[in-house]
Amino acid sequence: MTTFLSPATELQDKLTRRTAKIAVLGLGYVGTPLAVHLAQSGFSVTGFDPHEGKVHTVNGGRSPVQDVLDEDVYQLVEAERLGATSDARQLAGHDVFILCVPTPLDECKQPDVSYIERAAAVVVEHLRPGGLVVLESTTYPGTTDELLVPILERGGLIAEVDFFVAFSPERVDPGNARFNTGNIPKLVGGVGANSTLLATQLYRSFLAQVFPVSSARVAEMAKLHENTFRAINIGYVNELAVVCHTLGIDVWEVVDAAATKPFGFMPFYPGPGIGGHCIPLDPHYLAWRARKEGFVTRFINLADEVNSAMPGYVVSRLMALLNDHKRALRGSRVLVLGVTYKPDVDDARESPAMHVIHELERHGAEVRFVDPFVRELPQDHGPRAHATAATLCDETFAWTDVAVILTNHSSFDWADISARVPLLFDTRGATRGIGNDGTLL
Ligand SMILES: NC(=O)c1ccc[n+]([C@@H]2O[C@H](COP(=O)([O-])OP(=O)(O)OC[C@H]3O[C@@H](n4cnc5c(N)ncnc54)[C@H](O)[C@@H]3O)[C@@H](O)[C@H]2O)c1
Structure with a gap:
């Protein structure tokens, strides 16, 4: 049978x-x-x-x-x-x-x-x-x-x-x-x-x-919750970075100090904005679904606003740094260090670096970038950016008026780099503790 x-x-x-x-x-x-x-x-x-x-x-x-x-x-x-x-x-x-x-x-x-x-x-x-x-x-x-x-x-x-x-x-x-x-x-x-x-x-x-x-809905929502949680916390720490700068306080030291608390706190770090295929996108899936029910997701919208403003903030801080040295951003030669959306990955799509470079170029800066993982900036994602790739050689250092760290790749030798560029703006806290004169976000 x-x-x-x-x-x-x-x-x-x-x-x-x-x-x-x-x-x-x-x-x-x-x-x-x-x-x-x-x-x-x-x-x-x-x-x-x-x-x-x-x-x-x-x-x-x-x-x-x-x-x-x-x-x-x-x-x-x-x-x-x-x-x-x-x-x-x-x-x-x-x-x-x-x-x-x-x-x-x-x-x-x-x-x-x-x-x-x-x-x-x-x-x-x-x-x-x-x-x-x-x-x-x-x-x-x-x-x-x-x-x-x-x-x-x-x-x-x-x-x-x-x-x-x-x-x-x-x-x-x-x-x-x-x-x-x-x-x-x-x-x-x-x-x-x-x-x-x-x-x-x-x-x-x-x-x-x-x-x-x-249910499938719980699994879908759990994923959005995980990444929205990150986006909102990064938005908050980015806001904190702006406030700390205004008050003359080192935000990096503040985060490290708070992280000594063994419960009820996990550290998030500021930066030039959020990137990748998940953190900048996923909260919008949740916001859109909530909007269909007539609900406004205020935390998500606010974090998006703060995080999206960071590339512009980075450029304004660079302008201020140049200004302190009697220079204008227009016509300055800016070396961007790292363009991928996070360290040691090979993906520059959806990276805040694209926005920063776009803004720098819009203000008349001449931009080159160095990234061990990227030879050409992606042209089909995000804002247009024309910067060309360079290597860390004598010619590049001689060309540079100001360098800005956007991605903290582990292969960069920050002590060497910071000693060889005239001005350095560090949006990742990469040069902390190496005794350089760079300016931190
Ligand atoms: N990359 C991450 O870190 C990550 C992490 C967690 C979740 N996700 C999610 O996973 C999903 C995929 O992300 P990814 O990073 O792998 O994207 P990806 O762009 O790296 O890969 C997607 C692939 O799908 C292919 N594709 C397009 N249309 C197709 C079709 N009709 N049939 C079959 N293949 C098709 C594309 O050619 C591409 O190779 C997204 O929803 C993303 O949000 C990504």
């Missing part, structure tokens, strides 16, 4: 035996390490990405992102555990689809979920009974239930009965040497109990700590 397994039991069995075929949609900073970890844990994984260059890179045994080693990709591709494609037809026969696609903002700072919609439209073509779809892209609460499920049900199957859907936020922190996709605790919230159970089982196959929550 043949026994028919329910779709959920069938998938459970495939996940246990690691015979489930997994498709990861989006081979970026989130999707690539995820695909590698799943393949390393024994699953057969296909990465799908319309960007043919990335597909080519992966299939050539190389990693398209900084935090994943080429050799890890190479071994998995050689063992035929990992492959990549831009051809959606290759997704036929897969059991699990994990969406790691971009969720940017449009020009009015409103959520752009069109990448999720397009990826879901690809998935629905290949979704079978017993399939599991997980959304990892950061988004507003309700996206999984209200946007993703209706698209997936267009194929005639019913979510939570025939197939399963969950949201599991990615918390990866590019450039973080201690925490990565493999050891960051994972939240999972399904559109129903079966979905939560199956998605939890999937992640437990390669992660030690998986925390199921009661």
Whole structure:
């Protein structure tokens, strides 16, 4: 007698035996390490990405992102555990689809979920009974239930009965040497109990700590809460930096002093503004969703206002520094040190440095930048900036009127640099304690 397994039991069995075929949609900073970890844990994984260059890179045994080693990709591709494609037809026969696609903002700072919609439209073509779809892209609460499920049900199957859907936020922190996709605790919230159970089982196959929550909405909101918490605290400490400067107090020493309290306080540091793909964007997803209910998120809006003003504040402080030395910003030669959005990553998109350079150029400064990770400023993101790349050589130091530290890369030798530039403005507290004459934010 043949026994028919329910779709959920069938998938459970495939996940246990690691015979489930997994498709990861989006081979970026989130999707690539995820695909590698799943393949390393024994699953057969296909990465799908319309960007043919990335597909080519992966299939050539190389990693398209900084935090994943080429050799890890190479071994998995050689063992035929990992492959990549831009051809959606290759997704036929897969059991699990994990969406790691971009969720940017449009020009009015409103959520752009069109990448999720397009990826879901690809998935629905290949979704079978017993399939599991997980959304990892950061988004507003309700996206999984209200946007993703209706698209997936267009194929005639019913979510939570025939197939399963969950949201599991990615918390990866590019450039973080201690925490990565493999050891960051994972939240999972399904559109129903079966979905939560199956998605939890999937992640437990390669992660030690998986925390199921009661719904996809809770998981979506938890991710937004984490990053909004950061954005607001950074906004507050940036405001504190401005106040401290006005009062003649060193904000860096103040933060360190407060951080000696062993409970009820965690340090955040000021800087030239916020950057990256998460902290400047995610709070707007929450603000937009709240606005739809007629609610104004005042903390989020205020933090955005303060953080967005920091590049302009940095430029005004540079002007004041030059003024103290009888110089104008117009015509001055400014050397920008570091342009990526945080130290030791290779990404200058969404970096406050782009805004600072744009402002400097708008005021007539001549700008060059030095960054070990960036040869050219991105032209398709944020404000236009024309500065050209330079290296830290005698010619560059001789050219410089004033240098400004925007990113504290670990490879910069601050003692050497500060001794060789005529004026230095440090927005990252990088030169503290090296006995230089630089000016701190
Ligand atoms: N980068 C981070 O630090 C980080 C951390 C946590 C969460 N997130 C979130 O994860 C999501 C992905 O971010 P990322 O940094 O990996 O972005 P990314 O830009 O590095 O990668 C996204 C990839 O998706 C591909 N893509 C676009 N449309 C597609 C489609 N229809 N189907 C399949 N692939 C498609 C793009 O070509 C790109 O390679 C975003 O929602 C982001 O907010 C990012």
